[in-house]
Amino acid sequence: MFESGSSVERIPILKMGSYLLVTIQVDMHDRLATSLQDDLTARIVETRARGVLIDISSLEVVDSFIGRMLGNIAAMARVLDAETVVVGMRPAVAITLVELGLSLPGVRTALNVDKGMELLRGSVERVAKVNSRGRRQARDA
Amino acid sequence: MAVVKHETREIRSAEDIVLVRQAVRAWAIELGFRLVDQTKLVTAASELARNIVDYGGGGTVVIEALNDAERRGLRLRFEDHGPGIEDVDTALRDGYTTGGGLGLGLGGARRLVNEFEIVSAPGRGTRVTITRWR
Numbered sequence: 097m098f099e100s101g102s103s104v105e106r107i108p109i110l111k112m113g114s115y116l117l118v119t120i121q122v123d124m125h126d127r128l129a130t131s132l133q134d135d136l137t138a139r140i141v142e143t144r145a146r147g148v149l150i151d152i153s154s155l156e157v158v159d160s161f162i163g164r165m166l167g168n169i170a171a172m173a174r175v176l177d178a179e180t181v182v183v184g185m186r187p188a189v190a191i192t193l194v195e196l197g198l199s200l201p202g203v204r205t206a207l208n209v210d211k212g213m214e215l216l217r218g219s220v221e222r223v224a225k226v227n228s229r230g231r232r233q234a235r236d237a
Numbered sequence: 238m239a240v241v242k243h244e245t246r247e248i249r250s251a252e253d254i255v256l257v258r259q260a261v262r263a264w265a266i267e268l269g270f271r272l273v274d275q276t277k278l279v280t281a282a283s284e285l286a287r288n289i290v291d292y293g294g295g296g297t298v299v300i301e302a303l304n305d306a307e308r309r310g311l312r313l314r315f316e317d318h319g320p321g322i323e324d325v326d327t328a329l330r331d332g333y334t335t336g337g338g339l340g341l342g343l344g345g346a347r348r349l350v351n352e353f354e355i356v357s358a359p360g361r362g363t364r365v366t367i368t369r370w371r
Binding site: 123126127157158160164188189197198 | 251252254255258259262272273275276277279280283284287331338339341342344345348349
């Protein structure tokens with residue numbers, strides 16, 4: 097099923113305007129999850145993306161390793177000035193995550209891709225507004 | 238209580254963790270567990286299988302379908318011959334880790350099942366047995 101030590105296998109990252117879009121469609125083994133984390137941070141810098149949307153609606157299991165990866169991605173993206181939204185978590189996965197003790201602190205979530213995009217656009221525009229106000233104030237001062 | 242059916246799987250690599258998840262899912266479906274309970278079992282199995290890869294130096298899981306008078310269940314026995322755990326109570330505490338993880342594996346797995354047993358001693362490996370009844 098998986099070629100051991102394979103480095104070819106990657107989760108595709110799509111660019112849509114100023115956002116990056118990731119749909120996780122396979123049951124990820126740990127190395128694949130780690131490489132997604134690395135690839136995403138590289139792509140954020142390369143494309144100057146303002147937001148990352150991660151669709152996990154195909155994931156039947158989110159254990160502590162994948163949960164940690166989602167948290168890491170959100171934290172790294174924030175440091176790189178990009179927002180992250182995780183969308184499409186299945187109800188059974190949500191229930192299990194909370195019982196496992198993982199509430200994904202710092203990870204923003206939305207029910208589906210549409211809501212997630214709305215959330216990203218909203219927060220990016222808000223940030224842009226605040227920044228331009230800041231610049232205006234600096235200029236006027 | 239009777240063991241109706243059983244299977245043993247090797248756990249050596251990250252790929253094996255995925256295969257254990259898939260096997261446990263298939264067994265849970267076969268036994269008629271509802272979706273949330275399947276997910277809990279698979280998640281607990283994933284945590285314990287990863288412990289074996291990360292800390293136990295590899296090991297095995299025995300998957301057993303159980304049947305007693307009025308109920309059916311799935312029992313998973315994870316076993317390694319690694320360094321063992323010095324202080325099991327501490328290892329069960331949330332947030333405690335000797336690796337780079339979140340320290341939710343053991344305690345989290347315990348919360349996701351009905352029965353949980355751990356036997357471990359330094360130098361003697363670790364055996365974790367979990368059972369969930371439907």
